[in-house]
Amino acid sequence: MEDLQVSVIIVNYNTCSMTIECIESIVRFTKNIYEIIVVDNASTDQSKEMFSSDSRIKYIYLDENIGFGGANNLGIAVAKGKYIFLLNPDTILLYDIIEKLYLFAEDHRDHKIGAIGTCLINNYKADMMSFGEFISAKRIYKRLFEKLPTAKRSYEADIYQILNANYYAKVDFVSGADLFIPRKVLDQVSVFDPGFFMYYEETDLQKRMHDLGYSNYVINERGIIHLEGGSFDSIMKFERKLIITQSLNLYIKKHLFGLKKFHLLLLSFLVLIKDLLKSRYSLNHNIILLKALLK
Known part of the structure; x- marks a missing residue:
């Protein structure tokens, strides 16, 4: 070649x-x-x-x-x-x-x-x-x-x-x-x-x-x-989750509209709740993540 x-x-x-x-x-x-x-x-x-x-x-x-x-x-x-x-x-x-x-x-x-x-x-x-x-x-x-x-x-x-x-x-x-x-x-x-x-x-x-x-x-x-995640360490765990949640919110708003957008945000909200029930984040961190998804 x-x-x-x-x-x-x-x-x-x-x-x-x-x-x-x-x-x-x-x-x-x-x-x-x-x-x-x-x-x-x-x-x-x-x-x-x-x-x-x-x-x-x-x-x-x-x-x-x-x-x-x-x-x-x-x-x-x-x-x-x-x-x-x-x-x-x-x-x-x-x-x-x-x-x-x-x-x-x-x-x-x-x-x-x-x-x-x-x-x-x-x-x-x-x-x-x-x-x-x-x-x-x-x-x-x-x-x-x-x-x-x-x-x-x-x-x-x-x-x-x-x-x-x-x-x-x-x-x-x-x-x-x-x-x-x-x-x-x-x-x-x-x-x-x-x-x-x-x-x-x-x-x-x-x-x-x-x-x-x-x-x-x-x-x-x-x-x-x-070697996935090389630039993140355990201290940034919540920060990483927050970035993911903010990006998901932006993606849904860019590519889905009307009832489809509402449906996807609702389902994503339920998935996030499911994840938070298994996490060890503080109550304040949980609230920040939920707001980031729904804002």
Whole structure:
């Protein structure tokens, strides 16, 4: 594969050692890379010192943390590749997965591809969340009644069955940990909505792709280990839940209207109540989360 035109964009936030390991794995296994861009969300660890002198990358340091989507947007703005590969810092490549994604995109241009992802695995080589369904009443009802036998058959199981038979499968959205997107699609659909600080921004982007007739795919490759949650620690547990809840609220308001919006907010409220009954948040934290969903 010659002249591979892929811009790899990594958003770093106090994950210096993980980001270094990610970059090392890219350089080690990828035959041809157009460029690697690291956008730093105002890290306070040794990231700036380490990356500002790394000649293998383009390094953009920000004076404030503008979130996952906003930082990726800045990387996309300076990227020169035909394809944009958004890669989490807490990932490690196991082989030349970039070539696999590139060749799939080139060989299936008639599929009107939006985004492509892989089957992410954890340190123990077990499958982990790599794709999902757009938010719907059916999906939330399954979440509410997940212990019932009728709710056991999962969307994920159906997709893996297709992947085993066909190598690739169409999905609603691909995990934001490894998003491979043709640049021309982003030029048409636009980039991430900066209103999402973190979470649901990749779902929102791919929903907009879907609404314009693009399809998102996962390929049956397990070439990326995802060390999920590298930039969060246990102290930030409530903060993380709050960000997720705020992002869910924004997503529902953007993509659902009228009775459908009311229905989804009500069901999401019931799911949140269910989660809070099992949590150890304070009463004040519970109230903040409920308000964040319904505001």
